[in-house]
Amino acid sequence: MSDGNDGVVRLTLQLRLNDFDVLGHLNQAVYHELMEQGRIALLTTLAADSNRYVLAHVELDYRREVPAPTREVIVETSVESFGRSSVRLAQRVLRPDGELAAEGVSVLVGWDREARGSRPLGEEEKRSLAALAERAAATTS
Template sequence: MSTHEFRMTMQLRWRDMDRLGHLNQAVYHVLMEDARDGLLAALPLPDEESVSYVLARVELDYRHEVRKEDGEVEVVVRVGRVGSKSLTLENDLLLPDGTLAATGSTILVRWDRETRGAKEISPDERAVLTGAGDASGAGADPR
């Protein structure tokens, strides 16, 4: 298990809401994607130009309603399991008062752009993703 965690605060917009005044279910996925991208960009992955991941699975559990009046949400993503060709990221979506509004996980598969298929996670990537040999917690958002 890694100690890498990334947090970002996102403002809620009128267009993010459904007819009942709740955060639209599709927007949860966009928020998780933005946080995922932020985490991966913050990690010092080797040879960044060739490192690609594709989304293989998303799980999302809605715990508490999110309304426009909440103003913003904080999205938290952390590296969970790192497999031979995939990694699991764990997500939380928090209201301003800290209420857990949603939890989820995503599985990303290491992608080979040339062969258009899954690829082994290199030992160097694994070390970064798991935090092995990285006592500083590099890549984690300091908030």
């Protein structure tokens, strides 16, 4: 895993034989698992407990196939924005040759286990998210 100075958390993930479908490309459901690992890696980078968030929304656009027997992909995750209780993440799945395979957005909501509902983000969370978002925005402008 790498958290470059560009604010993007990059994670190289190994693919398994059963990740591919009968058409010979990465199964669509596997992309969601890969993106989940990217979200957890980003939260880990921020020293945040991933169990304090729930997934509220996912958008995913498939751009190029990942054919069998590709052995690994790179998942990039960055903070796009955040609000009172939610975090919007930009996510990309890249083939080993750097081609964009899929891209999308995930929205996480702070989760209160005891109340079984959303919780506002804490000030330290917001500071960490803002720092990562600023670095990502600075490299794209």
